[in-house]
Amino acid sequence: MRLFAHFLAFIALATFVGQPLAAQSILRDAETEAFLQDIADPLVEASGLAPGNVEVVLINDPSINAFVAGGQVVYIHSGLIDAADTANEVQGVIAHELGHITGGHIIRIREGYGAATQITLLSMLAGIGAALAGAGDAALGLIMAGQQAAIGKFLAFSRTQEASADAAGAEYLSRAGITGRGSLAFFGKLLNQEMRYGISQNDEAGFYRTHPLSGDRISKLRETYERDPAWDAPLDPDWERRFQRVKAKLQGYIAKPEATLRDYPETDQSTPALLARAYAYHKEARVDRALEAADTLIARDPEDPYFLELKGQVLLESGRPEEAIAPLRRATELTLAEPLIASLLGHALIATEDKDNYEEAEGVLRAAVGRDRYNPFAWYQLGVVYAARGDMPRARLASAEQQVMNRQYPLALRSAQAAEAALPYGSADWLRAQDIVMEARALMEQQCELQNGRNCVNERGRR
Template sequence: MGLNPDEVEVLLINDPTLNAFALKGRIMGINTGLIEQTTTPNELLGVMAHEAGHIKNRHLLRDGVQNAGMQPFLMSMALGALAVAVGQPGAGAMLMANSQYFGTLGALRYMQSQEGEADVSGARALEAAGESGKGLVDFFENFRSQEVFSDARRYPYFRSHPLSGDRIEALRRPVEAAPHYGHQDSPERLADHALIVAKIHAFMDPPSQTLRDYPASATDFPSRYARAIGYYRDGQTDKAIQGVDALLTEKPNDPYLWELKGQILFEDGRPGDSLSAHQRSVELNPDAPLLRINLAHALIETNDPANLDPAIDQLKRAVAREPDNTMAWRLLSQAYSSQGKEGQARLASAEYWFAAGDTDQATQFALRARPLLDRTSPEWRRAVDIVLASGATDQDIQDLDRRQQRRQGPIIEPPPSTATLPAANRPTT
C-alpha cells in the first residue's frame, strides 16, 4: 500500500460505539466498540485496511478536528494480542484516548468517492499481504442490512463512512475474484481475537456484568482471563491473583499477564510485591514503554530511595520511545523531585505540559528549569527548545522571566495519579 507500518499510529478509543477514522499525521483511530462488533479477525483487519486506504489517499478528517477545537490527550496502552490478531506481531504499543476528545467526529463525513477509493486501496493491500477481503465485505454487508431495517441502528462509523448497495457490490467483485479470497483465519488468530474481545468487555463493562457474562462454567482461556479481570476490578484480589496465576501456567511468557498480576498487587497497596511481576513483563517485552512506566511507578511507590535511579532509568527508556507520554513525564518529575534534583524535575514537568498541549505551562516550567541546569547540558538546551517551540517572542520570554523572578501567577504542577493504567488495559474514569 506504500505505508510504513512503523509510521502509522493506532489509537484505541475508549468508546463502546462502532467507529473508526483516519487523521492527519498517519493516525488511525479505532473505537473499542468497533472491535467488539467484529466477528472475526479478518473483519477487523479489513476495517483497518480500509482506514489505511484513507490515510494512503489522504482522505483525512484533520480539518474537521481542528475546526472542532479538539486537542486529543492520549494515554498509552498495549492491548496485548491485537497486533497479532491483525497480522502485525511486531507492532508497538498502541494508544488510547477517552471518547470525549473525539465526540464530534461523528458529524464529519468522507465523500462517497473517497469511500470507494479507500475500499479499493484496502482490498489491494489485503491481497498483497495474502489476506482475504471477504471480512471487509461481510462487515459492511452485516451493518448495511441493519441500517435498512432500523434508523436507530445507524452507527457513527457509517455516518462518516456512508454505505450503499452499489458501493458494497463494487467492492465485492474484485474481492471475490482475488486469489486469496478463500484464505481463512487460523485457529490461533481466532483465539487471539476472542481474547481481545473478552479483555475489552472485562475492562469496559461493570465487573458484575463481566462475571455474569463469563461465568465459572466457561473454562476457555478468554473467559478465564475476563473473570480474572472482573475479580480484579471488583476488589476480589485473591481470586484475581489465583486466576492470573492459573493463566500463567499455560502462558508463562505472556508479558501482559505478568503486567496484569503486577497491577493487581500494586493497586492492592503492595508496590514492593508487584516488582517481580512488572520486571518480568519488561523482560518479556522490553519494547513496550507502558510496561516500563508501570515498573517505574511501582519502584517509586516503594518509597525506597535506592529504587529512584532504577525508576528514572525505566522512565528515560520509555520517553525515548514515546516522547508524548504524559504519565512518564509526570513520574519522572516526581522521581527527580524526590532526589532533590529540582532542575530536572521542572524540566520533566515542562515536558509533561508540552506533551499535554499546554505550551504556556510548558514554557513557564522550562524557564524555571533553566537557571537550575548546567548551561552546557542537553537538558538546558531542551529547556530552551521548549520555550522556542511554544512560539514565544523575545519579549514574551523576558516578561515570563520577570514573572518567574517575582513568583507571580499560578504554576500548575502535573496532576497526581493514583495508579498507572495496565497495558492490558482498563478504562479511564
Template sequence: MTHRTRPFAFARAVSLITAAAVLVASLGPAGAQHRRMSFIRDAEIEQLLRDYLDPLLGAAGLRKGFVRVVLVADRSFNAFVADGKRVFVNTGAIMDSTTPNQLIGVLAHETGHIAGGHLARLRAEIDKATAIAIIGTLLGGAALIGSARSGQVGTTPTGAYGALTAGPELARRSLLAYQRGEEQAADRAAITFLERTQQSPRGMLETFERMAGDSLFAASRMDRYLVSHPLPQERVAGLREVATKSPFFAAKDPPARQARHDMIRAKLFAFTGDAGEISRRYPARDTSLAARYARAIIDYRFGRPDAALRAIDALIAEQPRNPYFWELKGQALLEAGRAAEAVAPLRRAVAIAPNQPLIRTMLGHALLAQGTPQSLDEAVRELTNATARDPDNYEGFRYLSQAHARRGDEGNAALAAAREALVIGQVQDARRFASRAMPLLQPGSPAYLAARDIAEARPERSP
C-alpha cells in the same frame, strides 16, 4: 490498561467565515475539534493492532510504524483517521469484531484513506466549499440589497431568500459528494491491500453487512445526496462484487492470531464491562484461556486480590513467556498497595518484552512507589527509557517528574512535567513548567534546549 479523558487534540480546526460554511466543516474531521474523548493505553492491545496494521501499511507503500493506533474508549463501532499519522479505533470496534479479519478489514479501509491522502485533500475541498458558500451568501445579500432598494424587504422575496441559501447548500452537497467518493476509493484500496498481504476481504464485507443491517430502516429514509458515505446497501453490494472475486476470499485467520484477538476482546470486556456482563459472557463453565483472563481481571477490578493473584498465577503457569500476564500480576500488586512485591513480576515482563514502553512505565511506577534511593535511580532509568520510546506516554512523564523531584532534581522534574502537559494538550502549563526548568538546567544541555523549545512553543493556529 490506563485511561485518560482529554480534548481531541489531533485534528486541526479549519477557520471558516459564514455559519453555513461552519456547518460544512462540521461534516469532516475538523468538526471533532471540541469533542472530548477518553483514550486507553494498553501494551497488549496496541501491539496486536500494530501487528494487524503494519503489513497493510507495507502493502500501501507506507513505512511500517509510521502510523500509530490510538484506542478510544467508546463502545460504538467506529474507526477514523485524523491527521494521516494516527488511526483512532474505538474499543467497540475491537469488542464487536469476532475475528481478526473483521478488524483488519476496518484498518485496511483507514489505510486506504491515509495512502490516498484523503485528509489533506478534504481540507482543500473544505476550502473550496467555503468559497462556494461565501460567494452564494454574498450573491444572496446583493439580492436582498436590491430588494431593499425597491422597497420589498418587508415581504422577504422568495427569489432573494433562495439566492441567500443556495450557496451554502451547494457547498454542503459538493463536500458530501467528495466524501462519498473518497469512501468508495478507500474501500477499493482496502481490497487491494488485503490481496497484497494475502488476507481475505470477507471480514471487511461481514463488517459492512452488519452495519448495513443496523442502519437499514434509517437508510430507507436517507437522501443519498445528503450523507457523507455511500448508502449502506449500495456500498455492500459494490463491495461484495469485488471481494468475492479475491483469490484469498476463503482464507482463514491463523489460530494463533485468533487466540490473541480473543484475549484482547476478553481484556476489554473485563476492564470496561460490569461483573454481570462478564459473568454472562465468560461463565465459570468456560475454561478457555480468554475466559479465565477475563475472570482474573474481574477479580482484580472488584477488590478480590487473592483470588485475582491465584488466577493470574495459573495463567502464568500455562504461558510463562506471556509478558502481559506478568504485567497484570504487577498491576494487581501495585494497585493493592504492594509495590515492593510488584517489582519482580514487572521486571520479568520487561525482560520478556523489552520494547514495550508501557510495561516499563508500570515498572517505573512501582519502583517510584517503593521509594528507596536505589529504586528511585532505577525508576528514572526505566521511565527515561519508556518516554524516549513513546513520546506520547503522558503517564511516563508524570512518574518521571515525581522520581526526579524525590531525588532533588527540580530542573528535570519541571521538564518532565512540561512534557506531560504538552502531550495532553495543555500548552500554557507546558510553557510555564519549561520556563521554571530552564534556570535549573545546565545551559546548552539537551535538557535545557528541550525546555527552551517548549517554553517558546505557541498553540497551533488554525489556517
C-alpha cells in the same frame, strides 16, 4: 445574521472533522498495541508505506468507527473492537483507513470545503442582491437553497473519498494475501445496525450521508473480493487467538463488571474469559479473585509477559507494590523493556517509598521514555524520582513533558521555563526545555485563536 450563523455552523462542522480527538481519550495497553501493529504491518507494506511508520491508536469510544486525522495514524474506536468477531474484520477496517492515508484524503478534504464554501458565498451574494431589490422572500430562498447545495456538494465529495478508500483497501488486502471475508462481514454489521435504527437505504436518504450506502458498498466489494485469489485464504490462527484475548481484556477494562461477568461466566475457563474476569474483579476490588485468575493464567504459561503484567498491575493498584515488583520486572525483561510495562515497573519501585529502589526506577523510566516519548505517565513518575533525589531542574523538565501531552499548556510553559533557567546551558536537557517552551507557546496561541476566532498574543507580546 441568523442565516450567516447557519453558514458558520456548516464551516465549524467541517473544521471539527479534522480535529476529532479533542474530546476523546486514548487507551494504551502493551499487548493490544503490539497486536494491532502486527495485523496492520502487512497491509501497510502492501499500501506502499513504510512498515513501522504507520501507527494504530485505540480510542475510548463505544461507537463503531475508525478514522484518520492527518499524518500516518489510524484511530480505531473501542466500540469497533467490541463489535468485531475476528481479527480479519479489524484488518478490513485498517485497510480502508490506509486508503484514506495513501489517497491524501485529509489534505484534499480542503477541496471539498472550498467548493462548498464557494457555493454558499455565491448564494449569499445573490440573496443580498435580491434583498436590496426588495424581494425578501426570494432572498431567503436563494440563501437557503445555496446552503443545501453546499452541504450536498461536500457530502458528495466525502462519499467519493469513501468509495475510493474502499477500493484501495480491497487492493491492499489482496496484495497482502489476506481474505476480504472479514471486510464484507464488518460492512454487514454496519448495514444491520443501520436497519435496526431505521436508517433508510434508498438514494434519497443517501443524499445526506457522508458514506456511500452500506448495501451498495457490500455489493461492489463482494464482486471484487470473490474474484481475488486471496478470497479463500485461511485466517491466521495466531492473530485470531490474540484478537480474542485483546477483545476480552478491553471489555474487562471498559465495561461494567456485571456485564463482563455475564459475557464471560465462571463456567468459561478459556484464556480470554480469565483475562476479562480478572479485570472485572479488580474493578470491584475483589483482589483475591483477580489474583486467582492471574495466577491461573501464569500457571498455563509462566513466560507470558502480559499475564505477569496483569498480576503486577493488580498488586500495585491494590496497594501491594513490593509484591508487584517481581512479576513486573520479569515482564519487563521478557518484552525487552516494553515502555508501558517498564513504566508500570518504575511506578511500583517508586510506590515502595524505598529510596534504594529509586536508581532502578530511574533507569527503567528513562529507558521507557527513550523508546516512547509520548507517555505522560512515565514522565510523571520520572519527575517524582528526580524530585526525590533533589534534581529539581530535571523534575521540572519531566513535568513539562507530561503537562504538554496532557494539554496543560500554561503549566508546561512555566515548568519548561523553570527547567531552562536551571539546566546546564547548551545541554541536551536545556535544548529540550527550550523546545517545550516554544511548543507550549505555539499551542496556547493556537488554542486561543480556535476559542476566540482571532489572533492572540502570547506572554511575550509577540503574535
